[in-house]
Amino acid sequence: MPPSTACTSQSIGVYRGLADLETFILHGRAARLGASAGPPLVRDADELAAFAEKYRIPPFKAATFAPGSNVRGYIGLDGGSTSSKAVLIDENGDILCKQYMLSKGNPIADTKELLTLLKNDIAQQGCTLDVLGFGATGYAADVLEESLAADANIVETVAHGMASTRFFDKVDVICDIGGQDIKVLFVTHGQISSFRLSNQCSAGNGMLLQAMAAQFGVSVKDYADVAFGAKLSPKFSYGCAVFLDTDRVTFQKEGFSREELLAGLALVLPKNVWQYVAQVPRMAALGRTFVLQGGTQYNLAAVKAQHDYILERVPDAVIHVHPHPGEAGALGAALEARRVVLQRGKSTFIGLDAAIDLSFTSRNDADTVCHFCPNHCKRTFIDTKAASGRTSRYISGFSCENGTVESKEKLKELAQRRKQLKAKYPNLVDYESKLAFQSFYKPAPLPEAGAPLTREETRRNWLGTAKKVSVTRRMQRSSAEDHAFRQTIRIGIPRVLNLYSTAPLWRVFFETLGIPSANIVFSDATTPEMWSEGGKYGSIDPCFPSKVTQAHIHHLLHHKSREKQLNYLFFPCITHLPTFVSGVMDSTSCPIVAGAPKVIRAAFTKEVDFFARAGVEYVDAAVTLTEPNYLVKQLFEAWGEKLRVTHDECEFAVNQGFEALKRFDAEMQRKGSEVLAQLEDENRPGLLLLGRPYHNDPGLNHGVLDEFQALGYPVLSIRSIPKEPEWLERFFADDLRRGMVDSPLSTSDVWPENYSANSVQKVWAAKLAARHPNLVVLDLSSFKCGHDAPTYGLIDHILSATATPAMNLHDIDANKPGGSILIRVKTYAHTLKLHEEKLKQAAANRSELEQRVAEKRRELLALQREQLAREADIQLMNEAYQAYLEADITVELPDRDFTFDAMGDTQPHSARETALALVNGHRFVIEEQTDLQQIQGGQQITLNPNLLASLNLLEIGLKKTQQTSCSSCTPHSCPTCAH
Amino acid sequence: MHTAQLPNLRSLTHADIEKELREFEAKERARLGLDSKPVEHWRDTNPQDFVKADRSSTTLLCGGLTRAQDMLIGAALRGVGYRVQPLEVPDNDALRIGKEFGNRGQCNPTYFTVGNLVKHLIHLRDEQGMSTEQIIRSHVFVTAGACGPCRFGTYATEYRKALRDAGFDGFRVLLFQQKGGLKQATGENNGLEFNPKFFFALIKAVMAGDVLNAIGYRIRPYEIEPGSTNRVLEDCKRTLAEALQHRRNIPLALWRCRRLLKSIPVNRLQAKPKVSIIGEFWAMTTEGDGNYKLQQFLESEGAEVDVQVVTAWLLYMLWQGMWDTKQRMTLPQDDEANGGLDGKNPRRKLLTLWSADKAMRGLFGFYARLIGLRHYKLPDMDEIATISHQHYDVALRGGEGHMEVGKLIQSVTHKKAHMVISVKPFGCMPSSGVSDGVQSLITTKYPAAIFSAIETTGDGAANVKSRIQMDLFKAKQVAQVEFEAAKATSRGNAEKHNHALVYPHTHGFAGTAARLVAQP
Known part of the structure; x- marks a missing residue:
């Protein structure tokens, strides 16, 4: 009721009829919502009809055959988690028939059913089917490869790419929206050059639309018809499905109708695809030919929304909807099987009937549990038996490689293989994660009591003006009793967050003060079990690396301290971190990471004081690692009384801690140099992890690095990259020369707001990867990471400019999205394979070029000699040559530096600047050397007569003649003789 | 093998050979795909060129505080010689644009503010018909920067990214550092001089806006005629803006505002819960979709809102500088990095910061008295640090x-509010990620606190408002009980003091009505 309506006692409670309500629904609602609402999906019926005419997918008509004929073809099968699809293609790659079914839970049973349906399609026409090859993709591909001896096991992304390029020329972008995921593939020259995949979030996929439609009692098949009926739409913000749903609640409350909400959801879909998943703000840069695939394209409302979104940003875009949007994966698998079989000349497939008749058992019981590590994974064994007697076993459900074997002997073999793999393709991230917490540096002993300590101190007068003075004092030591006391102290430290980069400092600090190495106890690396057991104290929901700290504290209190009582639990609030990047604004930690110890204190003392209960004192002092002198003060305040140490002892221990950090860096860089040298020698790519220190934790990186190591790619950490300017200048020479940066370790040219230590190191590492041909990138970020978010665009710009291969996992969280990771790894592996081929090809081409140029040079020199020999004055030259051979030639040089440039053939030099000599086909250039007359009185070099035996001095001789013939010049000014 | 066609007239010179080899190599390189075009690496050009000569033809865009402050800052900067256009308060359209062109995973103040700038430029291009080049040439955006550690410090990165991706590559974003002092980036030819004149103009506008906002939130919930306060506030804003723009007497303008405000009829004898809004700076300051128009919503639900003034933020910046200096000035050796005092004079620094603190408090108090904002106390930074340090390290x-943390403790111990809402963007690092975790301990220690921490995403307003309504119901009950208790001690002076500019400060009560009836 409008507020102005007068309410009298007579009017209260009197029914006024529906007229006002109807008026509001018909006019008022739209008028009120209109101001904030967006446009409808279509303006009018004509627009809808034209659009539907162009983009509605025509019904598929299966091929027909003459009865009695033998149909020959290849089968491709896409075993998805919600549905499975199969296609039969002929020998030319054209689709003959296809089948779709909702998955029933067992991939082999689903496959048998699909194959039977395909067989029946042919049999119903009175024909027989001869399967020439079989390819699989999707989550079922591995088990099908094993049990059916599939010819091809291809990752979904590549399968979709092949299916798309089969139908359309010059595809630039493929956007596949399936029931569970979104894939956006960027294509260059018919190959997937880059890709983006949705993570575990369902925002924007087909399932979301289906679920939303179901809430309004609308079947997904009727979605488009309902949504096209809307005259306006609410403006959803893109984002995760949970936020979309809360948005939906708000809009519903505001009065939007069912039609409008469904239209709004369809309209937000492209935002989720392009802004949330693909993160592409400038679509026009991707190209102009877009192919839409995936089952969601059957929903014309979704297609219309995509179509309008793309055209608004790429006005000349050509947008295609794949004619078989739901079966594109299966089609790609069939095409790949065809390619493999034709190339190999035979198929490995067990045969259609054998596959249909395949018997199998699936076991998941006490006998299948893996006992090779404490995880005790509940594995599933799928055993198959073909009519021919062929058997196979497929194992799933394990969390590590140990789960792939069944006996101790096999486990030993596996360990042996793993060891070889580790040595051949080192994973320096893993090494760093272990080394950080080991006792690898023996600290220097504390100076004796009374030993002189000399240092420069700051003295200030009452005005505050500083003066530096040299001060010598006597070392103050604590008593022997205090030392003995410290030997009994046990300190627990969680293996989390920035402890991954600073642990050596803390370990050595305590060891220097006399705490035995064995009494410095770190929690274990994160495991799902640890999180499950200890992740129960939190009241907030920050990023997983921060949340998981509670599980580590729990682990220390309930496991480590119970094994042997801990006295203290040390979890410092590290506000600032040292960084190797130069010229930064500041060098701060992330505020969540820095504050996590305080959140832990609140969580563990809120209702029950768990520290007191465990008899452990919690120390969470704030520390600043970029100010060593201030750090001494902070640590002395935190530990001085507790450990009964003097200020001098504390200071000495801090210095030793920093020394340990230096050794840590040096060791990692040493290993990194070795790996990089090997990569360069062998023209292979190595994976550089762009991550924060805690991403070294295998529980946080979900073992994704091991997957790449297993594929034969060494893994490097940012810390392992050599930081010596001399080494780096190879890659940053141009930047330095052009004044873009003042140091190879600077990021000022790409990111002025560079105060976050770990973020700026990631950005610097991206810069290096963009300049190093053998480095490819894996960029890890945890969900909700606020310090990484600003770097996404920067890193993307930096790497894209040089087409450096990169894979992003920007939303890693507590759960391991195994399927999502696997598909990314496989797709990226495909990209890396192409990159490696490119590296090797480029190396081979460079080698060929050198060879061809050298040959050419020899050829030209031979020709030159031949020509000279024909000339009349050759005799004179021969005499000159003989004279040189016989003389001990001494050349005097001016008193300044000169350089020899063995690659002189790449840089032309003017005659004025150079004197030239040819030795064994190489041209040596003495820069800034004008003529032989000018070098009197300077330094001398003696040329080896043996060298001169092959020296072509003709050029020098000619030049000398020419220069001496000019009589009118003044030094450095004559254009005639270049004097 | 390819054989060069060489002239017959003379033999090959070395130059001929080299030339031939170069040509041969170039052809071979092309054939082998080794054409080495110079690689152009990506750089952030970060254009900053704005010179004095362009000042008259260049519009400074700014914004991001309250409506009143954005308007007054615009006027104040015009008063010192700039062309200024304050941006509108960011709305959900700005959020959507910010999300489209910003990095994923950012907090929503980034999206709102970045999107708001891009939205304005798109409006200039598409609605006003300006060419992109013209927009870039004739506009700059001015904002505050920081050195972290939260991502506020990277807003400039986001502005540039969004501008690039939205097609405004080359648009200038100029920063002044909020801790940079009164003299930054000044130079003979700088178009925008971050000098004392600039900052004094800013500070005057911010403080005038602060006192106007604070008094507005005190009067509006008790106005008898709906809308009367807002009408008067608009008049006050115009009065102050004119004074700032034409560099007239600000105290006189404030005094005129006082007369206008005094005329608003109020009834403060209504037991309303007082709700203190704390949290992330932007989320608690904005008055638009960025916090679901939280202040307006609370008032519509029958609450009196206690907002945080921007001046308190400036005092916090000064306090940080003083605390950091005091911690380090006794070290035997100075550090170079970060807050180290190497090459600095700590005594002079302390004196400067202390003087700035006193000057700000003095000016604020002066403005407050002139406009009629009584009993308004700026936070005692040392006290807040002391009470919160054991829970949340002040470093x-x-x-x-x-x-x-300190404000929540104070709200309970000093009876400053019946309810505290901590509003922050989804995933706000210091607020959601740390403060809220610590606040769970504080609410256990101080069970009387009605505390509601809300994250804003730009979506889900219905859920957030429902949560607030639930807590507000409790707060209303507490306010009513308190009012009844206060009435028992009433000396009957309430009606006498029941007008707009009287704001009683009676110890032991949080509610305005209770304070009024209980005052001696």
Whole structure:
């Protein structure tokens, strides 16, 4: 009721009829919502009809055959988690028939059913089917490869790419929206050059639309018809499905109708695809030919929304909807099987009937549990038996490689293989994660009591003006009793967050003060079990690396301290971190990471004081690692009384801690140099992890690095990259020369707001990867990471400019999205394979070029000699040559530096600047050397007569003649003789 | 093998050979795909060129505080010689644009503010018909920068990214550092001089806006005629803006505002819950979709809102500088990095910061008295630090740091509010990620606190408002009980003092009505 309506006692409670309500629904609602609402999906019926005419997918008509004929073809099968699809293609790659079914839970049973349906399609026409090859993709591909001896096991992304390029020329972008995921593939020259995949979030996929439609009692098949009926739409913000749903609640409350909400959801879909998943703000840069695939394209409302979104940003875009949007994966698998079989000349497939008749058992019981590590994974064994007697076993459900074997002997073999793999393709991230917490540096002993300590101190007068003075004092030591006391102290430290980069400092600090190495106890690396057991104290929901700290504290209190009582639990609030990047604004930690110890204190003392209960004192002092002198003060305040140490002892221990950090860096860089040298020698790519220190934790990186190591790619950490300017200048020479940066370790040219230590190191590492041909990138970020978010665009710009291969996992969280990771790894592996081929090809081409140029040079020199020999004055030259051979030639040089440039053939030099000599086909250039007359009185070099035996001095001789013939010049000014 | 066609007239010279080899190599390189075009690496050009000569033809865009402050800052900067256009308060359209062109995973103040700028430029291009080049040439955006540690410090990165991706590559974003002092980036030819004149103009506008906002939130919930306060506030804003723009007497303008405000009829004898809004700076300051128009919503639900003034933020910046200096000035050796005092004079620095603190408090108090804002006390930074340090180390920085914890404790111990809402963007690092975790301990220690921490995403307003309504119901009950208790001690002076500019400060009561009836 409008507020102005007068309410009298007579009017209260009197029914006024529906007229006002109807008026509001018909006019008022739209008028009120209109101001904030967006446009409808279509303006009018004509627009809808034209659009539907162009983009509605025509019904598929299966091929027909003459009865009695033998149909020959290849089968491709896409075993998805919600549905499975199969296609039969002929020998030319054209689709003959296809089948779709909702998955029933067992991939082999689903496959048998699909194959039977395909067989029946042919049999119903009175024909027989001869399967020439079989390819699989999707989550079922591995088990099908094993049990059916599939010819091809291809990752979904590549399968979709092949299916798309089969139908359309010059595809630039493929956007596949399936029931569970979104894939956006960027294509260059018919190959997937880059890709983006949705993570575990369902925002924007087909399932979301289906679920939303179901809430309004609308079947997904009727979605488009309902949504096209809307005259306006609410403006959803893109984002995760949970936020979309809360948005939906708000809009519903505001009065939007069912039609409008469904239209709004369809309209937000492209935002989720392009802004949330693909993160592409400038679509026009991707190209102009877009192919839409995936089952969601059957929903014309979704297609219309995509179509309008793309055209608004790429006005000349050509947008295609794949004619078989739901079966594109299966089609790609069939095409790949065809390619493999034709190339190999035979198929490995067990045969259609054998596959249909395949018997199998699936076991998941006490006998299948893996006992090779404490995880005790509940594995599933799928055993198959073909009519021919062929058997196979497929194992799933394990969390590590140990789960792939069944006996101790096999486990030993596996360990042996793993060891070889580790040595051949080192994973320096893993090494760093272990080394950080080991006792690898023996600290220097504390100076004796009374030993002189000399240092420069700051003295200030009452005005505050500083003066530096040299001060010598006597070392103050604590008593022997205090030392003995410290030997009994046990300190627990969680293996989390920035402890991954600073642990050596803390370990050595305590060891220097006399705490035995064995009494410095770190929690274990994160495991799902640890999180499950200890992740129960939190009241907030920050990023997983921060949340998981509670599980580590729990682990220390309930496991480590119970094994042997801990006295203290040390979890410092590290506000600032040292960084190797130069010229930064500041060098701060992330505020969540820095504050996590305080959140832990609140969580563990809120209702029950768990520290007191465990008899452990919690120390969470704030520390600043970029100010060593201030750090001494902070640590002395935190530990001085507790450990009964003097200020001098504390200071000495801090210095030793920093020394340990230096050794840590040096060791990692040493290993990194070795790996990089090997990569360069062998023209292979190595994976550089762009991550924060805690991403070294295998529980946080979900073992994704091991997957790449297993594929034969060494893994490097940012810390392992050599930081010596001399080494780096190879890659940053141009930047330095052009004044873009003042140091190879600077990021000022790409990111002025560079105060976050770990973020700026990631950005610097991206810069290096963009300049190093053998480095490819894996960029890890945890969900909700606020310090990484600003770097996404920067890193993307930096790497894209040089087409450096990169894979992003920007939303890693507590759960391991195994399927999502696997598909990314496989797709990226495909990209890396192409990159490696490119590296090797480029190396081979460079080698060929050198060879061809050298040959050419020899050829030209031979020709030159031949020509000279024909000339009349050759005799004179021969005499000159003989004279040189016989003389001990001494050349005097001016008193300044000169350089020899063995690659002189790449840089032309003017005659004025150079004197030239040819030795064994190489041209040596003495820069800034004008003529032989000018070098009197300077330094001398003696040329080896043996060298001169092959020296072509003709050029020098000619030049000398020419220069001496000019009589009118003044030094450095004559254009005639270049004097 | 390819054989060069060489002239017959003379033999090959070395130059001929080299030339031939170069040509041969170039052809071979092309054939083998080794054409080495110079690689152009990506750089952030970060254009900053704005010179004095362009000042008259260049519009400074700014914004991001309250409506009143954005308007007054615009006027104040015009008063010191700039062309200024304050942006509108960011709305959900700005959020959508910010999300489209910003990095994923950012906090929503980034999206709102970045999107708001891009939205304005798109409006200039598409609605006003300006060419992109013209827009870039004739506009710059001015905003505050920081050195972290929360991502506020990277807003400039986001502005540039969004501008590039939205097609405004080359648009200038100029920063002044909020801790940079009164003299930054000045030069003979700088178009925008971050000098004392500039900053004094800013400070005057911010403080005038602060006192106007604070008094507005005190009067509006009790106005008898709906809308009367807002009408008067608009008149006050115009009065102050004219004074700032034409560099007239600000105290006189404030006094005129006082007369206008005094005329608003109020009834303060209504037991309304007082709700203190704390949290992340932008989320608690904005008055638009960025916090679901939280202040307006609370008032519509029958609450009196206690907002945080921007001046308190400036005092926090000064306090940080003083605390950091005091911690380090006794070290035997100075450090170079970060807050180290190497090459600095700590005594002079302390004196400067202390003087700035006193000057700000003095000016604020002066403005407050002139406009009629009585009993308004700026926070005692040392007290807040002391009470919060054991829970939230004051060395931890980012956002409001330890202030949220301190303010919640104070609201209970000093009976400053019946309810505290901590509003922050989804995933706000210092606020959601640390403060809220610590606040769970504070609410256990102080069970009387009605505390509601809400994250804003730009979506889900219905859920957030429902949560607030639930807590507000409790707060209303507490306010009513308190009012009844106050009435028992009433000396009957309430009606006498029941007008707009009287704001009683009676100890032991949080509610305005209770304070009024209980005052001696």
